[in-house]
Amino acid sequence: MEDLDIKVLEEMTKKLFNKESCFICGKRYDFSTINNLNHKQFEDFILEKRSKLIKLYKYFPDIKSSKDINYSRESLINNTVHLSETSRFDDPFDSNIVMSFDKFCDYRLSYYSKIFKIKKENVNKDELIKNIITNLDNTSYDTDNFDILYEDIMNDIDIWKKIRLNVKDDREALFKLFIYDYECLMRVLSGMFYLSCFTNSPYNKLMWSMYANNHKGFCVEYTINISEIDKYKAFHYLYPLIYSSTKKDVSCEVIKMFEKQHDIDDVYNAMINGILTKSYEWIFEEEWRLVDFSKECLNKSAETIYDDNKNVEFFPITKVYLGNQMEIEDKNAIYNICKSKNIECVSMKKDVENYSLIEEKLDKENQVLI
Numbered sequence: 001m002e003d004l005d006i007k008v009l010e011e012m013t014k015k016l017f018n019k020e021s022c023f024i025c026g027k028r029y030d031f032s033t034i035n036n037l038n039h040k041q042f043e044d045f046i047l048e049k050r051s052k053l054i055k056l057y058k059y060f061p062d063i064k065s066s067k068d069i070n071y072s073r074e075s076l077i078n079n080t081v082h083l084s085e086t087s088r089f090d091d092p093f094d095s096n097i098v099m100s101f102d103k104f105c106d107y108r109l110s111y112y113s114k115i116f117k118i119k120k121e122n123v124n125k126d127e128l129i130k131n132i133i134t135n136l137d138n139t140s141y142d143t144d145n146f147d148i149l150y151e152d153i154m155n156d157i158d159i160w161k162k163i164r165l166n167v168k169d170d171r172e173a174l175f176k177l178f179i180y181d182y183e184c185l186m187r188v189l190s191g192m193f194y195l196s197c198f199t200n201s202p203y204n205k206l207m208w209s210m211y212a213n214n215h216k217g218f219c220v221e222y223t224i225n226i227s228e229i230d231k232y233k234a235f236h237y238l239y240p241l242i243y244s245s246t247k248k249d250v251s252c253e254v255i256k257m258f259e260k261q262h263d264i265d266d267v268y269n270a271m272i273n274g275i276l277t278k279s280y281e282w283i284f285e286e287e288w289r290l291v292d293f294s295k296e297c298l299n300k301s302a303e304t305i306y307d308d309n310k311n312v313e314f315f316p317i318t319k320v321y322l323g324n325q326m327e328i329e330d331k332n333a334i335y336n337i338c339k340s341k342n343i344e345c346v347s348m349k350k351d352v353e354n355y356s357l358i359e360e361k362l363d364k365e366n367q368v369l370i
Contacts (some may be wrong), residue, residue: 017245019245020032022277023243023283024242025049031244034272035272038265039265046238055200055221056238057202058196058219058222059199059211059219060072060211060219060220061212061213061216063217072218073334073337075311076218076337076338078311079314079316081196083195083290083306086190096247096274097189097254097270098248098249099249101178103255104178104182104185104255105178109129112135113132115153116139118131118135129171129174130170133170136157136174137160137164159177160177185258188258192257192293193274193275193291194292195289195290195291195292196290197288197289198287198288198289198290199285199288201286203348204284214323215323215325215326215348216323217323220319220320221317221318221321222316222318234290234305235315237290238288239288239291240289241277241282241288242276243278243279243280243283244278244280245279247273247274248273253266253269267293275291276289292304317341319344319346320334320344321346321359322334322347322362324350326347331362346362347359347360347361
């Protein structure tokens, strides 16, 4: 009977999270409809979600970095949040942008054809590949058979020469060069967006375990007053995550970004299907993200909300929750920071009977639990 119940639950989950559906803020939507929104339509759709925000929560590990700096406490003291690159996230699938390697290879063939002035319409694909390989073999720093606009090809030439030392087969060598280029592009894409993560609850046990140093850190409550949002640029950069079972291929948009021929819709498509779409297995996080683009993503003069250290002034802190495994010394330190800033501070306590966390007040005189 138990096996049957589990199978039924698995089937229900598959039907609920099918390829055609996604979930945003707890509601089910048609995935293709979301993907077909242009940037203006998407922003209007998200504004309706943002406008309902009252509280957001962020979990902090309260540990020192390799530079002996406790960035968690700095964020509390300065009322800021830090924007990170996506490569630092715990989920290896998180923020991955789907780009077909086959399409990328076709793009690189066109790219090299342009550089080496090969007319693709006059040759078949095999001849094109042979021609490109011949040019790669014969191109050096003193070669002037390509336009100065493509001088970045010289990095590929260096890599090609190194590959050729160990790989004699022409097609295998070209394949390895394409893999190198593809991995470089993926690294560039991971640095195009900076973000910080939030959730809707301070009582999520898994979040405490994963993001608050196994309940030894703390959780900060931020209060959003819609009547005062003009004071906080961050409001317009908040996005709820899209939970789905699949991701859309955005090869065309990425290639245009790589060639610097993209527009704002291309950037939004990459953002929606990269950093804002996450596997439905993470839906328990009820995540919101503060997202800003790198200047390279739009243009060098684009306005950003972060300072030189990627920190952003955020909404007022109205409450701090201390992890139930936090050392008393650390509790005292956080409590004193909160006291100096007139912020309510409570400690989390295990409700073993109900597998839950509940608040516990702190003694204002000696910071010892009542």
